[in-house]
Amino acid sequence: GAGVSQSPRYKVAKRGQDVALRCDPISGHVSLFWYQQALGQGPEFLTYFQNEAQLDKSGLPSDRFFAERPEGSVSTLKIQRTQQEDSAVYLCASSRRDTSNQPQHFGDGTRLSIL
Amino acid sequence: SQQGEEDPQALSIQEGENATMNCSYKTSINNLQWYRQNSGRGLVHLILIRSNEREKHSGRLRVTLDTSKKSSSLLITASRAADTASYFCATVPNAGNNRKLIWGLGTSLAVNP
Numbered sequence: 001g002a003g004v005s006q007s008p009r010y011k012v013a014k015r016g017q018d019v020a021l022r023c024d025p026i027s028g029h030v031s032l033f034w035y036q037q038a039l040g041q042g043p044e045f046l047t048y049f050q051n052e053a054q055l056d057k058s059g060l061p062s063d064r065f066f067a068e069r070p071e072g073s074v075s076t077l078k079i080q081r082t083q084q085e086d087s088a089v090y091l092c093a094s095s096r097r098d099t100s101n102q103p104q105h106f107g108d109g110t111r112l113s114i115l
Numbered sequence: 116s117q118q119g120e121e122d123p124q125a126l127s128i129q130e131g132e133n134a135t136m137n138c139s140y141k142t143s144i145n146n147l148q149w150y151r152q153n154s155g156r157g158l159v160h161l162i163l164i165r166s167n168e169r170e171k172h173s174g175r176l177r178v179t180l181d182t183s184k185k186s187s188s189l190l191i192t193a194s195r196a197a198d199t200a201s202y203f204c205a206t207v208p209n210a211g212n213n214r215k216l217i218w219g220l221g222t223s224l225a226v227n228p
Contacts, residue, residue, distance in 0.1 A: 042203050042205075042219050043216075045217065059215070100213060101145070101146055104160065104216065
């Protein structure tokens, strides 16, 4: 079946604008994760959902970052009043069951550039 | 913040040679996973090794885990040009109901034809 799909693939915004990034996980996957990856670095955890419940948002860098998954499938990561340091690739991943021994399936990411 | 470190940071080998990458981490873990990332793409899961396992194989991949040294290695045998990518280790900390992956900085592997 289809993998994890993220849109848009590229987003350019001016500093101060709000952006919304979308993630379509693999159908039926319970867990959904958002990561931020700076150039040349490993990903950094942002937040995690079990179905529609946001169980861990400890990695969100500020209150400008907000994520939701209202029906337990599609998720949106919103960044308000963007800053230049928000420029990064935002990766979404899903896993089939909500246990710790599950591989995560990643989308190709959204590359966000803040001018 | 990053959990671990991979070494080397970059590795260049010829096709047919073996490639070994190492990963160290800081805290007690539930499991350790290795992922591959091609340029401009998402990460692809390669192999998961649980904290009570010492070695695991999958095709041309061999992973070892030494929890006493908090380290893991990934061996790719008989490398191919298509193996060129960045390789990351990631751990699930052994605390509470942790699900998030904590990542290292990655090893950039170039396999020359």
